[in-house]
Each structure stands twice: as structure tokens, then as C-alpha cells.
Amino acid sequence: MGQPGQHGVPLRTIYRQIYREKFWADVEAGVTKLFVVPLCFIGILILPALYLAIPHKDRPWLYRARWPLLAFLTAFHAHMIRSVSSMNFASAYGAGLIAAWGTIWNFALLVWTRPQWDAKRMHIRKRTRSETAGKHLNGHSTSQSALRVQSCDGTATANGHSQGAASKIPRKRQTHAKEAAAVVSDQPTNQPTSTTDLDQEYEYYWQEYPTDASFWTRLDWVLALITNVRMTGWNWAIPCLPPYEPPPYVDGTQLPLSSGIHKSRQGFTRELTRRQLLRSRFFGSIIPSYLVLDFCIVATSADPYFLLGPENHDRIPLPPPLASLPPLALSALRTGLSFFAILSALHLVWNVWALILAFPLRPLLGPLRSHPYHLPSMTGSFAQVLDRGLTGFWGAWWHQTFRFGFSAPALWLQRRGYLTSRLSTRLVGASLAFLQSGLVHAAASATTVAPSRWPMPLAFFLCAAAGTVLQAQLAAALHRPLVKHLPRPARRAGNFAFVLLWMWATSWMLVDDFGRCGLFLYDPLPVSVFRPLSPRIGGDPADTRVLRYDPGSAPTWVWVPGPWGWLQSGMAF
Incomplete structure (x- = not known):
């Protein structure tokens, strides 16, 4: 490799190689394990999703089973922090971040909250042909009853909320809903609001935990919850974001997504197309x-x-x-x-x-x-x-x-x-x-x-x-x-x-x-614009390559032999 400054070898290249040689030596010695996917996502995604996909509202023993599950997941993540790393410097940092955040996230979903009781996501279903045709004709649906949405507990309501749902919405969310209603009330009801293809084809409603649905429907609901850390589109959305509510109804017509508030007081914004x-x-x-x-x-x-x-x-x-x-x-x-x-x-x-x-x-x-x-x-x-x-x-x-x-x-x-x-x-x-x-x-x-x-x-x-x-x-x-x-x-x-x-x-x-x-x-960019100017802006004069591909950071497939090798095999990042 040479010494720093000799033979035109970039400093980054030298020390990346030094650390990677140390990493592979630790792997061979059994001190360090590879950051392998999907194995390292068992604790943050796979097991919590499978558990939450099984209804436990009416099964107290199953709800209490979250404690031994949580103990296992916490131990799994502690083991990751002690032993898992990567030859990719960003992935090595991410391994510990995923393990620590996975523990915090599991406590949030299994202890501090009760998703199967209280969480609801804004969901959609396709309109019937008659509803869609009516909307294309005059920008409104044919009748209020045509747009009534069946809630998960079987109680139909005009705005997609089940009875008593408003009491579960945080106070700030109720305030946002009032603000959205004020915006809607200022719009002339005899003029159609601008819509998108999504608004024309679908209707919006709150979907609670689908207890009586198939396992795959419940799993879809749970995965949408677990992978949505800011809770966008849920009644648990963090308060600094623009509000998430099914659009309200005016004269029997559900308004499009564009009718709401799309910039929060804190300045978070969202686009609509x-x-x-x-x-x-x-x-x-x-x-x-x-x-x-x-x-x-x-x-x-x-x-x-x-x-x-x-x-x-x-x-x-x-x-x-x-x-x-x-x-x-x-x-x-x-x-x-x-x-x-x-x-x-x-x-x-x-x-x-x-x-x-x-x-x-x-x-x-x-x-x-x-x-x-x-x-x-x-x-x-x-x-x-x-x-x-x-x-x-x-x-x-x-x-x-x-x-x-x-x-x-x-x-x-x-x-x-x-x-x-x-x-x-x-x-x-x-x-x-x-x-x-x-x-x-x-x-x-x-x-x-x-x-x-x-x-x-x-x-x-x-x-x-x-x-x-x-x-x-x-x-x-x-x-x-x-x-x-x-x-x-x-x-x-x-x-x-x-x-x-x-x-x-x-x-x-x-x-x-x-x-x-x-x-x-770590060099995450595949192409560099400023590398040719490196000596002029204080960079390493030995490194002026425009193409930045680093083979040592690329993921590789790992296969572990043995009876349980399939569990430890996967893509090493």
C-alpha cells in the first residue's frame, strides 16, 4: 500500500484498507459477525410484525406474551451491538443504529402504545362504477349514501370514522381537522374541487386493525405501521407534520386530498402530485x-x-x-x-x-x-x-x-x-x-x-x-x-x-x-464533480478520480453451511 503521501496513494484508500483488514481478521477470529440481511432485521421487523399480525385484543394470554417476546428482541439487539459490524463504514454505523432503534421501537409498539386497540390508518377502497361516473360528470358523487364508508367494526358513518373515534384522536389532530373544515367551508360548494385520478377512483376512510380479515391483510396493516416511523397517514402521525385525516364531506361528496392543509406550523410541507x-x-x-x-x-x-x-x-x-x-x-x-x-x-x-x-x-x-x-x-x-x-x-x-x-x-x-x-x-x-x-x-x-x-x-x-x-x-x-x-x-x-x-x-x-x-x-457518491479541483479546495492531491466506485463497500452474498445456515445466510452489507 505504501505510506501516506507516497506513490500517489490517497489517504482515504490507505486507511479504508487498514480498517477493512482489521474487520476481516476479527471475522475470521469469531469476534465480529457480518451485517447480514434479513437476519439483522428479525428483531426490528420480522418477529414484531408476525406477532402483531395475530389478533390479541380478546386473548389476554397472547397480549401478555409480548413480554417474553420483548425480552428476546432486546437480547437479540444487544447481541448485535456487541458483535455485528461491516466492511462498509456506513453499514457498520447503521448496524448499531438499527439495533438500538429497534429496541426503542419495539417498546413503543408493544408497551407504550396498543396498536390493535388505538391505531388507525387512512386507507382507500375503489369506488363503484356508478360513483366514479357520477364524479366524472359533475365533480361530485351521486349521493351521500353512495360514499358512506363501512368502518372495521361494521358501523357505517358519513365521514369514515367509527363512533367514538374522535375521542381517540390527539387534541392537536382534532385542531387540524377543524382547520381543514374551515378551509373547506370557504370553498363554493357548487364548484368542483380539483381532483386527481386517485381521488376519482378511490374513497378514503380510517381503517382500524382488521381483526376479522385474512392473515395477509392484517400483516399488510402491521407492516405499514412498523415501517412508518413518522406515522404519516395514521391517527398517530407526529404533530409537526401536516394533518392526516380522510377528506371531509360537503353536500354528500368526499373532497379530494388537495382540499386539506399541506403545510404545518413548523414548516413541513408535502406535494400532491x-x-x-x-x-x-x-x-x-x-x-x-x-x-x-x-x-x-x-x-x-x-x-x-x-x-x-x-x-x-x-x-x-x-x-x-x-x-x-x-x-x-x-x-x-x-x-x-x-x-x-x-x-x-x-x-x-x-x-x-x-x-x-x-x-x-x-x-x-x-x-x-x-x-x-x-x-x-x-x-x-x-x-x-x-x-x-x-x-x-x-x-x-x-x-x-x-x-x-x-x-x-x-x-x-x-x-x-x-x-x-x-x-x-x-x-x-x-x-x-x-x-x-x-x-x-x-x-x-x-x-x-x-x-x-x-x-x-x-x-x-x-x-x-x-x-x-x-x-x-x-x-x-x-x-x-x-x-x-x-x-x-x-x-x-x-x-x-x-x-x-x-x-x-x-x-x-x-x-x-x-x-x-x-x-x-466512506464515499457514498458514485461520481464526483469536485474531485478534479481537489488540490485547490484543500483536498487530497493524490485523489482526483471522478468515478468513485469502491468495491469494498459493495454488498456481497454470504452462504453459511450447516443445519441453521439458512438463517445466517443472506446479503452482507
């Missing part, structure tokens, strides 16, 4: 995110801090442009590059996956679950950060992917009467959410090939919790004598300055560990 989704996500997010991530990867390719972490970076001298910077400026530069690399990578993966769901997987998911209506934006409005500081950063602007699972324990305590005030609910809820987020990232750190310090990500998220409380207390103390008299731009500037300084002062705990884990060694 696949053409809008493609244009917004591809040109508005995927291409910019790709370019920003490419630039960040190239700009960090010669900095030993990103390649080896803070403890070992002195093995390689800093490039001249970085060596000339003052320590504070160097720290700010590294923090900024890390932040934009993480944010652009999340946007890239998120929106590519949204397009995959909307287009290639449409035949598998069906017309509603693959509809852009179910694919809201990843982040909210940055104005939330300016107006609310760290609380707005973490609770409204940053992606809320894990929010349902993180908030489930506090909501369970509130329902049981252990949290009786709004302040205690908010404090305990925020503390538990940040603690769980820290544990997820700590577990991800523990499964990487390179030596890491898993307590550091946990410390970062605990500091984030402390920062939100500190800023809230300072704002409350200064509001009456000072803050309320300031103009809005000044208040926003203060919030932004606090967020910027706090993140800069604490993010080293997370970013340092990313460097130790080898995450910055």
Missing part, C-alpha cells in the same frame, strides 16, 4: 445536496482529523492551508464542514428514498401509500430556529424521524397520571427523547470497525437537552425586562447566536467520534 414531487425533490434537494456533500467530502479528504479522529490525527501533518489557520478558525471550519456534510447526506438519502417509494415501489405499496401525500419534507422551516432557538432546532426544524418512538414513554407516563402538569411532561419528555437519541448514536458508534468512544455521542445529546432548558430559562428570565422590547430581528439574531455558539461548543463530542468511527472514510 408525482410531477411536483419529482421537480421539488430532484431539483430542489437531491442535486443541491449531492453537490454540497461532494464538496464536503473532497474538502475533508486531506484533513487527518476526519480520517483518523482527534487522537490519531498527528500521524499525518496538516495540509498547508489548514496548518496556517488559528485553532479557533480551524475548529469552526471543521464543525461547519461536518454539519453541512451530515445535513446534505440526510437530505440526499431521504429524498432519493422518497422518489423510490413514489415511483419504482408504487406497484408494491399501492396508490395511496406511495402517493406524495404520504411523503412530507424531511425538515421544517428554519424560521423555527430563529424564533425558538435550540427548542426550534431540535423540535421543529431538524428531521423528526424518531420522534414518535422517542416521545412514546413520556406520553405513556402522562396517560397513566404520573405526569400531571404541562411543564413536567415537557421536561421529562425532552429529557427522555435526548437520552434515547444519545443511546441510538452511542450504539451506532460501538458497532464501527475503527476504535470509537461511544459515550461521547451520548454526552452530546445530553448537552443538547441541557442547552434547550438553559436557553428557555434565560429567555423566560429576560423576556419581561428586556427581550419583549426588542424588535423581532434582534430577538432572532439572539436565538441564532445562542444556537450557533452552543452547537459549536458541544458538537465536537459527536464529530470527533464520527472521525474515530471512520464515517468520513
